[in-house]
Amino acid sequence: MKKILIIGSGAAGIAAAEAARERDTDCSVTVISQETELPYNRPMLTKNLCDSAIEAAKIAIHPANWYQDHRINLIQGKKITALLPDKSAVADSEGTQYEYDSLILALGASCFVPPIAGSDSAGVHTIRKIADVKLIQEQIAGKSNAAVIGGGVLGLEAAASLSKAGLKVTVLEAMPRLMPRQLDEEAAENLMQIAAEKGVLILTGQKITTIEPGRVITETGTYSADTVIISAGVRANIQLAKEAGIVCDRAIVINDKAETNLPHIYACGDCAQLNGVNYALWSQALAEGTAAGNNAAGGEESFRLGSPSLTFFGLGTTLCAAGDNSSNPDAEYTSIDANDNTGRAFRRITGKDDHICGFEMIGTLKGMKELQEALGKHVMISEAEQLLKDIPVR
Ligand SMILES: Cc1cc2nc3c(=O)[nH]c(=O)nc-3n(C[C@H](O)[C@H](O)[C@H](O)COP(=O)(O)OP(=O)(O)OC[C@H]3O[C@@H](n4cnc5c(N)ncnc54)[C@H](O)[C@@H]3O)c2cc1C
Numbered sequence: 001m002k003k004i005l006i007i008g009s010g011a012a013g014i015a016a017a018e019a020a021r022e023r024d025t026d027c028s029v030t031v032i033s034q035e036t037e038l039p040y041n042r043p044m045l046t047k048n049l050c051d052s053a054i055e056a057a058k059i060a061i062h063p064a065n066w067y068q069d070h071r072i073n074l075i076q077g078k079k080i081t082a083l084l085p086d087k088s089a090v091a092d093s094e095g096t097q098y099e100y101d102s103l104i105l106a107l108g109a110s111c112f113v114p115p116i117a118g119s120d121s122a123g124v125h126t127i128r129k130i131a132d133v134k135l136i137q138e139q140i141a142g143k144s145n146a147a148v149i150g151g152g153v154l155g156l157e158a159a160a161s162l163s164k165a166g167l168k169v170t171v172l173e174a175m176p177r178l179m180p181r182q183l184d185e186e187a188a189e190n191l192m193q194i195a196a197e198k199g200v201l202i203l204t205g206q207k208i209t210t211i212e213p214g215r216v217i218t219e220t221g222t223y224s225a226d227t228v229i230i231s232a233g234v235r236a237n238i239q240l241a242k243e244a245g246i247v248c249d250r251a252i253v254i255n256d257k258a259e260t261n262l263p264h265i266y267a268c269g270d271c272a273q274l275n276g277v278n279y280a281l282w283s284q285a286l287a288e289g290t291a292a293g294n295n296a297a298g299g300e301e302s303f304r305l306g307s308p309s310l311t312f313f314g315l316g317t318t319l320c321a322a323g324d325n326s327s328n329p330d331a332e333y334t335s336i337d338a339n340d341n342t343g344r345a346f347r348r349i350t351g352k353d354d355h356i357c358g359f360e361m362i363g364t365l366k367g368m369k370e371l372q373e374a375l376g377k378h379v380m381i382s383e384a385e386q387l388l389k390d391i392p393v394r
Pocket residue numbers: 007008009010011012013032033034035042043044045046078079080081106107108109127128129154237240268269270271280281282283285311
């Protein structure tokens with residue numbers, strides 16, 4: 001019986017386990033993770049940051065009995081500390097070895113903490129695990145203000161949750177504008193205005209110098225913050241792979257079959273990159289995990305990553321952006337805009353060389369699916385406009 005061993009029980013690891021079981025009903029599938037909770041939906045953490053009832057079972061990827069029903073052996077609370085490819089085994093921190101015929105690395109990523117003085121003090125947090133959320137909830141109890149360092153989607157989701165829980169929130173973003181890779185200037189401006197109306201102050205171009213108890217100090221000001229959340233991106237967990245001689249760049253390098261350079265070792269999700277790209281998104285984790293599981297069980301599946309979309313729900317609005325929204329100052333872009341009559345909903349299609357190259361929508365998600373498809377097919381901008389003709393902005 002073929003032994004498939006998966007390290008990591010996030011979206012990628014569980015998708016891999018499911019695909020392996022589907023492909024080969026006889027193989028053994030073991031998932032080892034250092035986390036102790038039932039595998040859960042990580043994106044829910046920022047969206048429910050202040051929900052005191054949040055627990056893994058409520059946001060679980062699958063209910064507990066799913067693992068038994070699919071004969072997936074879930075080993076929790078074990079940290080793998082070494083890969084031993086010469087022995088086709090891995091070892092945990094207690095020295096126990098686990099053998100495999102195929103190994104899948106689904107190790108995820110860790111939050112990046114910029115080297116800011118005071119970033120390691122109590123009251124400063126990142127959000128990656130359910131335990132982080134529980135700690136933040138304990139610390140904000142009875143407090144009145146918070147700062148979020150980083151104005152990306154996760155930072156804004158955290159800010160929206162904290163604001164909803166009654167805290168005065170300041171978001172400090174280092175870049176001159178919000179999400180410059182995903183949003184054009186006008187959309188970024190709109191989002192800042194919406195946030196301000198909801199009581200969340202977003203300040204861009206902020207260089208943080210120090211975090212002190214109760215405040216964050218930047219080059220231009222001082223902001224009260226009993227609690228500080230750092231949301232400054234992630235770094236792929238590659239140490240184990242590197243030590244074992246697996247080729248890594250910023251993440252573990254894989255091909256479109258999720259194979260690494262070592263035979264019978266696959267990688268997927270936030271710890272992996274294909275063609276130099278590591279989106280660190282849920283959809284990427286699922287696509288790569290499914291291919292890794294299928295191929296580890298004897299399949300020949302190639303995967304393709306679609307155009308990633310950025311979505312945000314919070315502050316009383318919605319946002320979706322995908323593709324290139326005028327990010328290159330040297331390129332010539334065209335745009336087709338549509339607003340609803342309240343001015344609260346906005347949709348823009350961006351074109352380059354007569355073809356759609358991106359889109360943004362704020363306050364509405366109507367036509368999102370159509371635009372995602374149009375972008376995937378890189379249709380003429382006039383064709384994209386036609387697609388939306390009968391879909392009202394809101
Ligand atoms: C708060 C938050 C909100 C997000 N929101 C969105 C969103 O709205 N949309 C979106 O597309 N994406 C979002 N993401 C990103 C998305 O959650 C990730 O892309 C996805 O979860 C990656 O899954 P993964 O399985 O690759 O990694 P992970 O979910 O990180 O799983 C990796 C697992 O491996 C375990 N592990 C690592 N090393 C070891 C070891 N040595 N031994 C044993 N176990 C180990 C880890 O503990 C973890 O359980 C969000 C992420 C976060 C943190």
